[in-house]
Amino acid sequence: MTTASTRPRATNAQRAFPLTAMLLPPALRQAHRPFRILERHWFVGKTSFIWIILGGFFEPFFFLISTDLGFGGLIDDIEVGGTLVPYVEFVAPALLAASAMNGAMYETMNVFFRINFDKTYESMLATPVTVGDVVIGDVLWATLRGAIYSVAFMAVMVAMGMTSSWWGVLMLPGSIVIALAFGGVGLTAATMLRSIEDFEYVPTASLPLFLFSATFFPVSAYGDLGWIVNLSPLYHGVALLRALNLGQLSWGLLGHVAVLLAIAVVGVSVAARRIERTLLT
Amino acid sequence: MDTDEPLIRARGLEKRFGDFEAVKGIDFDVHRGESFGFLGPNGAGKSSTMRMVGAVSPVTGGELRLFGLDPATDGKAIRARLGVVPQQDQLDEMLNVEDNLVIYGRYFDISYAESRAQARKLLEFVQLEDRATSKIMPLSGGMKRRVTIARSLMNDPEILLLDEPTTGLDPQARHVLWDRLYRLKQQGVTLVLTTHYMDEAEQLCDRLVIMDEGRIVAEGPPAELIRVHSPREVLELRYPAGANAEQGPALEGIGARQEVLPDRVLVYADDGEAALSEVHRRGASPESALVRRSSLEDVFLRLTGRTLVE
Numbered sequence: 001m002t003t004a005s006t007r008p009r010a011t012n013a014q015r016a017f018p019l020t021a022m023l024l025p026p027a028l029r030q031a032h033r034p035f036r037i038l039e040r041h042w043f044v045g046k047t048s049f050i051w052i053i054l055g056g057f058f059e060p061f062f063f064l065i066s067t068d069l070g071f072g073g074l075i076d077d078i079e080v081g082g083t084l085v086p087y088v089e090f091v092a093p094a095l096l097a098a099s100a101m102n103g104a105m106y107e108t109m110n111v112f113f114r115i116n117f118d119k120t121y122e123s124m125l126a127t128p129v130t131v132g133d134v135v136i137g138d139v140l141w142a143t144l145r146g147a148i149y150s151v152a153f154m155a156v157m158v159a160m161g162m163t164s165s166w167w168g169v170l171m172l173p174g175s176i177v178i179a180l181a182f183g184g185v186g187l188t189a190a191t192m193l194r195s196i197e198d199f200e201y202v203p204t205a206s207l208p209l210f211l212f213s214a215t216f217f218p219v220s221a222y223g224d225l226g227w228i229v230n231l232s233p234l235y236h237g238v239a240l241l242r243a244l245n246l247g248q249l250s251w252g253l254l255g256h257v258a259v260l261l262a263i264a265v266v267g268v269s270v271a272a273r274r275i276e277r278t279l280l281t
Numbered sequence: 282m283d284t285d286e287p288l289i290r291a292r293g294l295e296k297r298f299g300d301f302e303a304v305k306g307i308d309f310d311v312h313r314g315e316s317f318g319f320l321g322p323n324g325a326g327k328s329s330t331m332r333m334v335g336a337v338s339p340v341t342g343g344e345l346r347l348f349g350l351d352p353a354t355d356g357k358a359i360r361a362r363l364g365v366v367p368q369q370d371q372l373d374e375m376l377n378v379e380d381n382l383v384i385y386g387r388y389f390d391i392s393y394a395e396s397r398a399q400a401r402k403l404l405e406f407v408q409l410e411d412r413a414t415s416k417i418m419p420l421s422g423g424m425k426r427r428v429t430i431a432r433s434l435m436n437d438p439e440i441l442l443l444d445e446p447t448t449g450l451d452p453q454a455r456h457v458l459w460d461r462l463y464r465l466k467q468q469g470v471t472l473v474l475t476t477h478y479m480d481e482a483e484q485l486c487d488r489l490v491i492m493d494e495g496r497i498v499a500e501g502p503p504a505e506l507i508r509v510h511s512p513r514e515v516l517e518l519r520y521p522a523g524a525n526a527e528q529g530p531a532l533e534g535i536g537a538r539q540e541v542l543p544d545r546v547l548v549y550a551d552d553g554e555a556a557l558s559e560v561h562r563r564g565a566s567p568e569s570a571l572v573r574r575s576s577l578e579d580v581f582l583r584l585t586g587r588t589l590v591e
């Protein structure tokens with residue numbers, strides 16, 4: 001038997017969507033079974049899921065309570081897009097964005113163990129499951145955790161009267177996009193960690209992100225350096241959710257969504273390539 | 282696919298890791314229903330070969346086809362038809378025994394109910410039905426191996442790849458495994474296994490290749506390999522510590538050939554007892570002597586000048 005070519009054949013999806021074929025690396029294009037990976041994670045996580053949900057409630061609860069009690073009375077209303085809003089309503093959506101980020105990032109840190117200790121991926125890859133399935137499955141699972149955190153957080157926000165517009169409902173899909181982006185970032189980060197000691201760098205990177213993404217003060221407070229804030233992935237999430245919470249819809253919001261989605265695609269692609277190079281040698 | 286086309290066909294197959302060549306151009310065919318082995322010491326390139334055959338490790342040179350398909354382009358389709366028992370078990374420690382199999386079946390898109398039923402059936406086959414809800418950690422090495430074998434059968438594979446199925450197990454656990462593998466063979470499953478135990482190769486393989494330093498040095502059914510490469514019997518002589526090497530001149534000309542090992546001297550002869558009489562007649566009597574049949578170990582020693590297990 002002779003084969004004319006060693007190039008992978010184009011799949012139907014590629015023929016139908018040439019753009020996807022250009023943007024996505026081969027590993028992702030071959031993904032058809034990511035939900036099998038979600039199923040595996042559900043089997044592993046179903047017994048402890050309730051704790052993740054509870055954790056999702058308590059973290060924002062304490063955050064919002066302390067902000068409300070602590071800063072609420074001290075700080076004047078803040079001007080956002082021409083309207084004055086109470087400080088708590090200014091900060092709450094930003095904390096929601098951070099919560100979606102954290103939910104997704106915590107979850108992806110498990111990926112480090114799956115690659116280096118549990119050998120979970122190696123046995124998956126001996127089956128028709130591909131690296132693309134694995135990374136997409138993992139990023140969806142991380143997004144799910146981010147989404148759960150967000151729902152819990154929003155419930156607390158509503159209960160404490162920190163929402164001001166019905167458009168705020170859109171903060172949920174907004175949070176999911178944020179979780180997707182940071183799922184991708186976390187996945188790539190997890191493939192770069194060399195040992196357990198390296199976990200110490202994770203807060204080193206995420207804390208400044210949390211503090212300097214126009215989370216606690218408006219971009220104007222950064223003066224001439226305001227443009228730098230745009231480089232923070234979290235800022236795009238904060239700006240998106242803040243506008244949605246206040247019902248200040250504009251086309252500009254789609255720009256933030258696009259940035260977050262692009263981060264997700266890059267994160268997942270880089271992770272796929274790195275996992276492929278580590279495991280499929 | 283032609284009916285006489287081999288299930289696996291390798292020509293000049295190579296595996297390179299950077300500058301290092303682990304597999305240096307090997308040729309082999311595996312036919313349907315056959316039980317085929319790679320016998321060789323640690324580092325011979327057995328696992329590297331198995332991982333290429335398993336379509337998880339890219340081929341770096343030569344040609345490899347499974348079911349007539351190329352792993353580089355049809356990896357998924359190939360893996361769907363293989364069962365894999367890797368050298369390390371790689372069981373999912375986060376799941377219990379039965380769920381390990383059920384979830385693994387799901388990776389092949391087997392329906393949930395079917396996967397559950399298949400898992401129960403296979404746990405029975407490997408005699409672990411009473412451990413279905415156990416965690417992986419507390420299982421013995423032999424039990425984990427059996428779970429891995431059950432897992433590899435979830436998709437009713439046409440070829441079962443076993444990389445050192447019994448290494449590190451005690452003799453009793455090995456016999457239990459051999460018995461299960463023998464049954465699979467009888468059911469017509471094509472087995473491809475690697476081992477550095479000659480008894481395992483003799484027990485399980487219809488045909489095998491002997492591998493050393495990335496090359497195939499001999500090929501054939503075990504009995505034929507022994508017949509072709511070694512006289513029928515081996516006389517093993519043990520002299521006092523350190524004195525084995527000095528026996529050369531005294532034993533010269535006895536049997537067809539001799540090998541001096543650190544702990545004993547081997548005399549290859551068609552009639553071992555006659556050779557022993559000659560040793561005594563020359564006054565070179567050892568501390569102990571033993572006549573046995575030639576084995577694959579002797580074939581390996583003959584072809585490479587080294588022993589299989591250090």
Ligand SMILES: Nc1ncnc2c1ncn2[C@@H]1O[C@H](COP(=O)(O)OP(=O)(O)O)[C@@H](O)[C@H]1O
Pocket residue numbers: 281298301302303321322323324325326327328329330
């Ligand atoms: N991923 C790898 N990177 C570099 N060298 C490797 C890798 N895998 C195996 N090798 C080397 O290739 C050689 C053959 O290894 P292997 O195929 O595992 O042999 P065997 O299974 O026969 O013991 C060994 O020298 C081993 O160190």
Ligand SMILES: [Mg+2]
Pocket residue numbers: 327328329368444445
């Ligand atoms: Mg090996």
